[in-house]
Amino acid sequence: MKKDFFSERFPKGWFGVLFSSELAAGEIKSFKYFNRDYVAFRGENQEVAILDAHCPHLGAHLGGGSCVGNTIRCPFHGWQFDQEGKCTAIPYSERIPPKAKEGALKWHHVRELNQMIHLWFDPEGGEPEWEVPRSAEMSGEEGWTRWYFKRWRIKTQGKEIIENLVDTPHFAIVHQSPIDKITVEYDRHIARQISLIGQHPTLGSQLETVATYFGPGVMHVEMQGTHESRQVNFHTPVDHESLDLCYGLKLRHDHAIADIDAIAEEYAGFAHKAFYEDVEIWENKVYRESPLLCQADGQLFELRKWYRQFFVDAPPQANIA
Ligand code: FES
Ligand SMILES: [Fe+2]
Missing domain, CATH: 2.102.10.10 (Rieske [2Fe-2S] iron-sulphur domain)
Known part of the structure; x- marks a missing residue:
């Protein structure tokens, strides 16, 4: 590597x-x-x-x-x-x-x-510097299914996974669901992407998503599509070569729908499959420190700058590419 x-x-x-x-x-x-x-x-x-x-x-x-x-x-x-x-x-x-x-x-x-x-x-043994917020919907509140989750051990690093947040063009190619609108904002340890995704082949029409990283490894997603869902993506480094990527999904439980668990199972299957489409790319790609970008690529360097704050020996801001 x-x-x-x-x-x-x-x-x-x-x-x-x-x-x-x-x-x-x-x-x-x-x-x-x-x-x-x-x-x-x-x-x-x-x-x-x-x-x-x-x-x-x-x-x-x-x-x-x-x-x-x-x-x-x-x-x-x-x-x-x-x-x-x-x-x-x-x-x-x-x-x-x-x-x-x-x-x-x-x-x-x-x-x-x-x-x-x-x-x-914290590699230096420091105390926690922020908190992951508690969410009522994710905490087992009435009206939501249990977590449907899947974990993969994959050969990549966190730096590849976080870049998905700004990588708009890959949605149309890898997931067959073009992004119609996207904004990404940063606030200290938080990076948030708000997007409107066009028709997705399995997850439904016009998905509105808010995807938020709370630090470098935990992302919460709120998605409105055919079903309202809450999702979590976390990736945790095993060593410098591999990480565990975990993806979880919960659906809003409408009591009028008798077989919500079967629907959730199926929906989670689609979502896991969509997620895995990225995994295959991550496992086989190389990291470009100085990529050749075009004007319509996402704001990759802002994201990399945000990500560097979690590394204790990051060079001073002025030297960050
Ligand atoms: S009690 Fe002896 S090794 Fe743990
Ligand atoms: Fe993706």
């Missing part, structure tokens, strides 16, 4: 890691993001904790352990850690070393909202 500014750095921000339905109380999930190993567990208090995956004792992976009350128990010697990574019990020792009691295991900032679990990542 050719090196460019973004290729060996991870951005800071909130990243989606799981849908809430994927982690029941007492359950543990392991994942690798940002080249690091994490474990997530939900205690009997229903709170989700995300900790570093390797035990500070002798390094076992806690993902193979068990959830006990509001703690995770290591599968190797049974040390237990609470939701802040503090050791609360060692089955064969009355004394817990002070260092272990204070929290030898690193915990991470988590927000569970909109029926999703978000992890804050």
Whole structure:
């Protein structure tokens, strides 16, 4: 892979890691993001904790352990850690070393909202700098279906995915749905695209969409088409070569429609397919730092400038191409 500014750095921000339905109380999930190993567990208090995956004792992976009350128990010697990574019990020792009691295991900032679990990542270890907004429609409010979601592990980087926000011409070619009108606005960590998409072959006529990035990895979409929907796209780097791309959809549930779940299933299938049309391009393209653009291409450099703010070592504004 050719090196460019973004290729060996991870951005800071909130990243989606799981849908809430994927982690029941007492359950543990392991994942690798940002080249690091994490474990997530939900205690009997229903709170989700995300900790570093390797035990500070002798390094076992806690993902193979068990959830006990509001703690995770290591599968190797049974040390237990609470939701802040503090050791609360060692089955064969009355004394817990002070260092272990204070929290030898690193915990991470988590927000569970909109029926999703978000992890804050900052390569420098900083505190969260903004919040992903809570949405009543996405949070399981009456009148909306559950999330229909799909996750792909793909060989690309976040820099490719965010560029979709300004790439108007590809809609007609890749998705057979030309964009009639589009505006993109930026406000600190927020980038918002408001668009009117012409007839889409499967999703309906005249789609009005508002697509908003809250930081570099989480995008919310409000779409009015044949059905009103809420969508989420999140992409979370696994390492510098690949990422998990997750796409979720909810439909407004009109009680007059008896089989809304079947419709949602079908609609989600169409949307997933439309989304996958981009994936095939992303997996096989190269990144052009200095692309050859024409006048009618979107405002790519504004978007790249916005994206650079999430990288701690971005050069001063004046030097940004
Ligand atoms: S390695 Fe985890 S308790 Fe020993
Ligand atoms: Fe696309």
